[in-house]
Amino acid sequence: MIIVTGATGFIGSNIVADLNEAGRSDIILVDDLGTCAKWKNIAKRRFQDVVLPAELDALLDKLPGGDVVYHMGANSSTTATDGDAILLNNFRTSKHLWEWCARTRTPLIYASSAATYGDGARGFKDDQSVDALDALRPLNLYGWSKHAFDKWAVAQSEAGSAPPQWCGLKFFNVYGPNESHKGDMRSLVAKNTAAVAAGETIRLFKSHRDDFLDGQQLRDFVFVKDCTRVMQWLTGQPKVSGLFNLGTGLARSFTDLVHAIGAALDKPVKIEFIDMPESIRPNYQYFTQADMAKLRGAGYEQPFYSLEAGVADYVQRYLMQPDIYR
Secondary structure (H helix, E strand, O other): OEEEEOOOOHHHHHHHHHHHHOOOOOEEEEOOOOOOOHHHHHOOOOOOEEEOHHHHHHHHHHOOOOOEEEEOOOOOOOOOOOHHHHHHHHHHHHHHHHHHHHHHOOOEEEEEEHHHHOOOOOOOOOOOOHHHHHHOOOOOHHHHHHHHHHHHHHHHHHOOOOOOOEEEEEEOEEEOOOOHHHHHHOOHHHHHHHHHHOOOEEEEEOOOOOOOOOOOOEEOEEEHHHHHHHHHHHHOOOOOOEEEEEOOOOOEEHHHHHHHHHHHHOOOOEEEEEOOOOOOHHHOOOEOOOOOHHHHHOOOOOOOOOHHHHHHHHHHHHHOOOOOOO
16 A cells, blocks of 8 residues: 555646556555545546545554655645644654654655755755755745754664664656646746746846856756656665755756757747846745765666756647547
């Protein structure tokens, strides 16, 4: 039996799709459906049950353990301001799942975030030493909550109070199918594909730093199918534990991303650069790039989708189809 939290969300529903493709349907989905049509993310899936987050404690009390817990559930809004809600959803729930997994000897793979790195001034190396973790300064409440749990998890592991396997994955800029419910938090691929297809002008932020040209701000864009492939690999590696970056290891520009959409559609791209709002300039990241040496050193050898290949898969197989869901 497998538990997936956040199972009707973006990454969680893609994990469930992978599991179904591997022949597994003994899955308990933990999530709320809300009113934003997240049910469509799991409409094609086979599973054992769907449990609301409020029912999670009662569920765990009845279960002696499981094959693995994929904990993707969280409030992932980088603009959230309700500290109590973030603490409950992103720290306390994760702590409770960790303790249950440790007690029942169930492996735990959970979502951390590249937001833990803050402005990137200290680099993007997934070093889990005390000094390295203490040096990081997340820029928002969401990033802080993920960082706080990472530090707690590492301390628990070093104290010998950990699940038999645990992996905290620091996701970079993930894009791919089943993100339409995220609204303004969707990737730029999801936001701009229809506009590129219609021949509309795409607006990107100007650079407000002399060392970056307009549109040349850089991100590590990673296709969601790579993320779930890594998680499936980790599940088969019981001796591999710790914090791991999950990106491609290659930063690309926003201009590259928009041109990849155009290439996938075989359409010319028109770009206009607009001023970045004053409110986000102080915390805006001009460069993110995952250091992937740790995951590679653990034995993961599969290549990652290039930006062009990942965007083409997403655009052609999903966004431009009548049914956009995986």
